[in-house]
Amino acid sequence: DTEVTQTPKHLVMGMTNKKSLKCEQHMGHRAMYWYKQKAKKPPELMFVYSYEKLSINESVPSRFSPECPNSSLLNLHLHALQPEDSALYLCASSQLGGPITDTQYFGPGTRLTVL
Amino acid sequence: DQQVKQNSPSLSVQEGRISILNCDYTNSMFDYFLWYKKYPAEGPTFLISISSIKDKNEDGRFTVFLNKSAKHLSLHIVPSQPGDSAVYFCAAIPGGGADGLTFGKGTHLIIQP
Numbered sequence: 001d002t003e004v005t006q007t008p009k010h011l012v013m014g015m016t017n018k019k020s021l022k023c024e025q026h027m028g029h030r031a032m033y034w035y036k037q038k039a040k041k042p043p044e045l046m047f048v049y050s051y052e053k054l055s056i057n058e059s060v061p062s063r064f065s066p067e068c069p070n071s072s073l074l075n076l077h078l079h080a081l082q083p084e085d086s087a088l089y090l091c092a093s094s095q096l097g098g099p100i101t102d103t104q105y106f107g108p109g110t111r112l113t114v115l
Numbered sequence: 116d117q118q119v120k121q122n123s124p125s126l127s128v129q130e131g132r133i134s135i136l137n138c139d140y141t142n143s144m145f146d147y148f149l150w151y152k153k154y155p156a157e158g159p160t161f162l163i164s165i166s167s168i169k170d171k172n173e174d175g176r177f178t179v180f181l182n183k184s185a186k187h188l189s190l191h192i193v194p195s196q197p198g199d200s201a202v203y204f205c206a207a208i209p210g211g212g213a214d215g216l217t218f219g220k221g222t223h224l225i226i227q228p
Contacts, residue, residue, distance in 0.1 A: 002161070004158075006158075030213075031213035033213075033215065035215075041220070042204055042218035042219060042220055042221055043159065043204075043216070043218055045215030045216070048213050048214065048215060049213075050212070050213035055213055056213070056214070056215060058215070088156065090158050090159070092158075094213065096212065096213060102147045102208055102210055103149060103161055103164055104149075104161070104216055105161055106151075106158035106159045106160070106161075107158050108157055108158045109156070109157065109158045111156060
């Protein structure tokens with residue numbers, strides 16, 4: 001089983017709203033990732049959690065706040081977003097410990113629209 | 116500066132023939148390479164990967180070749196089927212830890228009946 005789930009599938013929010021994206025995996029993976037994908041572009045890394053600790057933040061604006069409550073869950077808290085933040089937000093996970101375990105498995109994504 | 120390059124934005128192949136998708140990279144630290152298939156508004160689906168210590172990896176209809184000296188890899192799909200029509204992303208990672216994937220811009224593969 002290589003399933004990563006994400007909720008909600010679609011989200012529309014105003015610039016003053018606070019919302020959260022959720023991601024879950026039950027593969028025992030110890031690394032989890034947030035990526036952002038704009039139309040006709042490749043996914044771009046936002047954050048990496050390794051053993052539930054934030055290990056990489058790709059200079060993401062503070063209006064995006066990640067959280068890893070436990071090894072299976074990853075949240076992305078959104079506040080005061082801009083219309084240009086509208087994109088597909090992808091969560092991924094990977095086992096840690098060697099080349100074969102570096103494969104990242106992606107969830108279906110959350111399509112975010114900021115009005 | 117693009118560290119992973121897919122120079123063909125699109126590729127059209129007849130059903131039953133071989134599809135060859137190419138990818139070049141510039142970062143010598145990349146140690147592990149992956150191919151993902153993606154439909155619009157969906158997450159990427161992992162297809163096949165290869166470690167830098169190998170030059171070939173096969174999985175069913177999919178084969179990935181790695182030429183480390185040329186910093187080039189290719190994905191072969193044979194025979195091509197209509198369901199293979201999608202965007203294919205090449206990705207690379209230094210390996211050995213939690214790090215982000217560096218993606219190419221993707222190649223849109225169209226399988227024609």
